[in-house]
Amino acid sequence: MTPLTALLVRDMRIAVRVGGGALIGVLFFVVVVTLTPFAVGPDLALLKRIGPAILWLAALLASLLALDRLFASDHEDGSLDLILTGRAPLELVIAAKGLAHWLTTAVPLIVAAPLIGLLLDIEPPAQAGLALTLLVGTPALTFIGVIGAAIAVTLRRGGLLLAVIVLPLTVPVLIFGVAAANAAVAGPVPFGTPFTVLCALTLASFVIGPFAAAAALRLDIE
Amino acid sequence: MRVNAVNLACRRGGRDVFAGIGFHLATGQALAVTGRNGAGKSSLLRIVAGFIRPTGGQLWLEGGDPELSIAEQAHYLGHQDAVKPSLSVAENLRFWTAFFGADAHKVQDALELVGLGAIAALPAAYLSAGQRRRLSIARLLAVKRPIWLLDEPASTLDAAGRGRLTDFMQSHLAGGGLILAATHGALGLNGAQELSLDQKTPSPLAGEGLGGGSEAKVGAVTP
Numbered sequence: 001m002t003p004l005t006a007l008l009v010r011d012m013r014i015a016v017r018v019g020g021g022a023l024i025g026v027l028f029f030v031v032v033v034t035l036t037p038f039a040v041g042p043d044l045a046l047l048k049r050i051g052p053a054i055l056w057l058a059a060l061l062a063s064l065l066a067l068d069r070l071f072a073s074d075h076e077d078g079s080l081d082l083i084l085t086g087r088a089p090l091e092l093v094i095a096a097k098g099l100a101h102w103l104t105t106a107v108p109l110i111v112a113a114p115l116i117g118l119l120l121d122i123e124p125p126a127q128a129g130l131a132l133t134l135l136v137g138t139p140a141l142t143f144i145g146v147i148g149a150a151i152a153v154t155l156r157r158g159g160l161l162l163a164v165i166v167l168p169l170t171v172p173v174l175i176f177g178v179a180a181a182n183a184a185v186a187g188p189v190p191f192g193t194p195f196t197v198l199c200a201l202t203l204a205s206f207v208i209g210p211f212a213a214a215a216a217l218r219l220d221i222e
Numbered sequence: 223m224r225v226n227a228v229n230l231a232c233r234r235g236g237r238d239v240f241a242g243i244g245f246h247l248a249t250g251q252a253l254a255v256t257g258r259n260g261a262g263k264s265s266l267l268r269i270v271a272g273f274i275r276p277t278g279g280q281l282w283l284e285g286g287d288p289e290l291s292i293a294e295q296a297h298y299l300g301h302q303d304a305v306k307p308s309l310s311v312a313e314n315l316r317f318w319t320a321f322f323g324a325d326a327h328k329v330q331d332a333l334e335l336v337g338l339g340a341i342a343a344l345p346a347a348y349l350s351a352g353q354r355r356r357l358s359i360a361r362l363l364a365v366k367r368p369i370w371l372l373d374e375p376a377s378t379l380d381a382a383g384r385g386r387l388t389d390f391m392q393s394h395l396a397g398g399g400l401i402l403a404a405t406h407g408a409l410g411l412n413g414a415q416e417l418s419l420d421q422k423t424p425s426p427l428a429g430e431g432l433g434g435g436s437e438a439k440v441g442a443v444t445p
Contacts, residue, residue, distance in 0.1 A: 001320045001326075002320075002323075003320065003321045003322070003323055005320075006317055006320030006321045007317075007321060009317075010306070010309070010313075010317045013308075013309065013313070014306055014308050014309065017308040017309075018308060019308060020308065076302075077302050077303070077304055077305065077306070078300050078301070078302025078303060078304040079304040079306070081271070081273060081298055081300055081302075081304070082298065082304050082318065082321075083321070084272070084273065084293065085271065085272075085293045085294060085296060085297070085298050086294075086321050086322055087290070087294050087322075087323060088321070221273050221274070222273070222274045222275065
């Protein structure tokens with residue numbers, strides 16, 4: 001097993017065990033989306049119109065939930081020091097940890113989205129498109145999030161700071177994610193244009209996220 | 223292989239912790255770093271491990287793999303044991319051996335050596351402080367790296383654990399290793415030299431003489 005796959009497997013194993021927080025995200029997502037029809041009322045046309053936005057907002061907040069522990073737990077128990085004495089580049093270490101976080105928190109959420117979309121009167125063909133926007137867009141949320149997680153690593157109440165740092169940076173992802181999801185659900189705007197921009201944002205976050213987070217972590221350790 | 227430090231200075235949180243620290247540590251040698259609380263023992267080890275940058279002085283490595291930094295050829299054993307409570311004892315150690323690129327088959331042997339072989343499948347949440355420290359020490363045995371940086375390695379160990387740790391350090395030195403250990407008590411190693419950080423803390427009245435510092439002469443350990 002290479003160092004990075006070992007790290008990926010370890011993080012996923014911790015996440016799915018007791019206290020790991022993998023299911024917290026998807027439960028939060030389901031609860032928020034379920035509450036919406038109760039709050040808005042049984043107006044199906046309205047629910048269908050705001051459905052994609054609700055799903056995306058819930059996905060954004062759910063993906064932030066466990067993010068503050070991404071580096072903080074490794075920092076508190078000394079694992080981060082040892083990771084730095086490893087021979088794997090810190091940028092790739094962060095990418096592996098981000099991938100583990102995405103696999104354990106975002107993937108269950110993408111699987112749950114079509115089921116929970118029924119509550120918002122989103123029909124099956126549109127649900128596939130909506131799940132596709134989440135599949136492509138949530139990695140960007142995670143990889144923007146790692147920057148905030150790295151900055152807030154030494155702070156006691158890092159989760160609050162994390163939200164303040166990360167949420168503004170996710171605005172472009174939210175705009176194009178919801179635009180693509182709306183196009184899939186309601187039309188008539190083409191699905192391809194916002195979806196392509198969403199793909200670009202995710203690819204850019206793969207490049208920027210790990211490098212920015214590595215720089216922040218190196219400063220934190222000192 | 224030889225770790226050299228000349229005139230190291232450290233400043234933490236706006237306070238000068240120490241200055242003028244130097245040592246030369248060659249293959250087969252051990253150096254005990256002593257000093258009162260707050261003298262900078264841990265900071266010195268963290269500087270050598272590359273976690274913090276010294277505010278002055280030089281630190282370099284002769285010999286060894288030129289492609290790797292000191293940290294990448296060193297084991298750092300700090301106050302925290304880097305043990306994940308939700309993983310089992312063996313899973314914890316297996317992760318670190320894989321992450322450091324070593325063979326997984328040494329894991330069980332290393333656990334037997336530190337006396338945790340019988341509870342390899344137990345979740346690490348149930349370990350005592352001393353057992354967690356033993357698990358950390360097992361990492362040094364499972365993955366071979368020449369430089370050991372030990373910060374109070376015996377602090378939570380019982381008498382038997384301390385005895386074993388001394389044996390591990392002796393055989394590491396005999397195998398061509400280097401040990402830099404911060405300690406209050408005796409390391410129990412024959413021929414280990416001592417670097418005291420007391421008196422190295424710059425006082426406001428200290429003048430020119432400070433920069434010269436004093437260097438520990440490290441003698442070879444006879445295993």
